[in-house]
Amino acid sequence: MDETANHQLSDNEVRLRGRVSGSPETRSLPSGDELVSLRIVVPRSAAARKRSKVSVDTIELTAWTSALRRKTSRLAEGDVVEVTGELRRRFVRGGAGVMSFVGVDLLTCDRVREASAAR
Numbered sequence: 001m002d003e004t005a006n007h008q009l010s011d012n013e014v015r016l017r018g019r020v021s022g023s024p025e026t027r028s029l030p031s032g033d034e035l036v037s038l039r040i041v042v043p044r045s046a047a048a049r050k051r052s053k054v055s056v057d058t059i060e061l062t063a064w065t066s067a068l069r070r071k072t073s074r075l076a077e078g079d080v081v082e083v084t085g086e087l088r089r090r091f092v093r094g095g096a097g098v099m100s101f102v103g104v105d106l107l108t109c110d111r112v113r114e115a116s117a118a119r
Contacts, residue, residue: 012086012087013084013085013086013107014084014085014086014087014104015082015083015084016040016042016059016082016083016084016085016104017042017080017081017082017083017112018040018041018042018043018059018080018081019040019041019078019079019080019081020038020039020040020075020076020077020078020079020080020081020115021039021040021041021058021077022038022039022077023038023076023077024036024037024038024063024072024073024075025037025038026069026073033064034069035062035063035064035069036062036063036068036069036072036073037060037061037062037063038060038061038063038072038075039058039059039060039061040058040059040061040081040083041056041057041058041059042056042057042058042059043055043056044056044057059103059104060101060103060104061083061085061103061104061106061109062088062103062104062105062106063106063109064105064106068106068108068109071109072106072109075109075111076114076115077115078114078115078116079111079113079114079115080111080112080113081109081110081111081112082108082109082110082112083104083106083107083108083109083110084106084107084108085104085105085106085107085108086104086105086107087102087103087104088102088103088104088105089101089102090102090103
């Protein structure tokens with residue numbers, strides 16, 4: 001990695017590039033904190049596609065800081081973005097009991113192409 005980069009990778013950091021699927025959603029938590037959540041569709045590598053019929057993964061992203069909430073709120077379905085963030089395992093209670101999923105808490109988010117240009 002380029003040592004002159006403004007943003008250094010940590011031990012728990014991922015970089016993804018994908019297409020926004022659906023509109024970002026702003027939510028207020030019982031604590032009063034606000035967040036914006038959205039999903040991106042990320043293509044799997046050619047090697048992974050050979051092992052499985054699944055060709056993409058859908059990843060849940062969460063923006064916590066005010067700057068990232070503003071930035072992600074302006075994204076539209078179909079926009080292509082590059083993001084960095086930290087993996088988080090979350091637990092939710094539902095009708096089927098406690099379930100878990102892995103998502104990404106955003107550190108950076110940059111639109112690479114607008115939806116109209118991505119097609």
